[in-house]
Amino acid sequence: ILASNTLIQTYVKSGNIERARRVFESLPARDLVTWNTIIAGCSRLEHVQEGIKLFQRMQQDGVHPDRVTFVGLLKGCCTTADLIHGKMMHAHVVERGLDSDVIVGSSLMSMYARCGSLDDAQMVFDRLPAPDLLSWNTMIGGYTQRGNGLDAFDLFDRMQQAGFEPDNFTLVSVLKACSITAALERGKVVHARMIGSESGSDGIVGTALIDMYSQCGSIKSAREVFESLTSKDIVAWTAMTAAYAHFTDSQEVVRLYQRMLQEGIRPN
C-alpha cells in the first residue's frame, strides 16, 4: 500500500489526475492515507466535485475521514472559491469536533476568506482554543486580501499582545495592508522594527516594503529598500519598475529594465 500511495502522489505532483485515479482504482486495498492522497490530489488539481465524491465513497467503504482529509477537501474549496461545498465540509468538521484543530481551522479560514466571508473566517478563528502563529497569519492575510486593512492592523496588534512574534508571513500581510490603505506611518514603524532582524534581509519582505513605500508615494524609500536587497528576483524588479511606471517616470523604468537584463534576470 505504501508503494501505491507514493505512486499516486507522484502522479498528482506531475498534474496527472487521470493516472493517479487509475492507480487508485486498480488497488485491491486502500488505507486512510490512500484516500487522503487522492482526495488532496483532486483538490490540488481543482477537481473539487471528484474529491467530494471520493469523500462520500470512502465513508461508504467504512474508512473514517480525519483532519488530513478535511484539509485536503477544503483546499479545493478554497482555490475554486466554492463556498457551498466549503460550508458543507465545515459542517462535517464541526460534527466530528475537528474545528478546534489549528490546521483544520486555518484551512476553513482561508476558504472563507477566499470566498469573501470574513465573518465566517473570524468565527472559526474565535472558536480556536489555542490559535497558533499560522492561525493569526491566516486571519490577518484574509483581511488584507479582502482589502480590509483596519481589521488586519487590529489583529496584528492583538497577536502581539497575545505574545506572538510576527514572522515574515505576518510582516508581508501587514505591509500589504499598509499599501492598500496608504498607511505610511504604520508601514514605517513595521519597517523600523525589523531592521537588524532576519526579516530585514528577506527578499519577499523587502519586496513587500518596496510595494508599501511606492503605494504610499514614497518612491525614494522604496528605491532604498530595493538597493539594499542582496539578491533581487524578478518580483522585486517588477515591483520597483512598476513603481516608477506608476509615477510615469519612463526614463527610470527603461534604465532599471536594462540593468535587470544586465544582471541576468529574464523578463517574464
Add this chain to the structure above:
RNA sequence: CUUAGUAGAUUUGUC
C-alpha cells in the same frame, strides 16, 4: 521525503 494549513510584483477596463 506515502497524505494536510498562512505571505510578495505585473495583468486592457466584459454592465
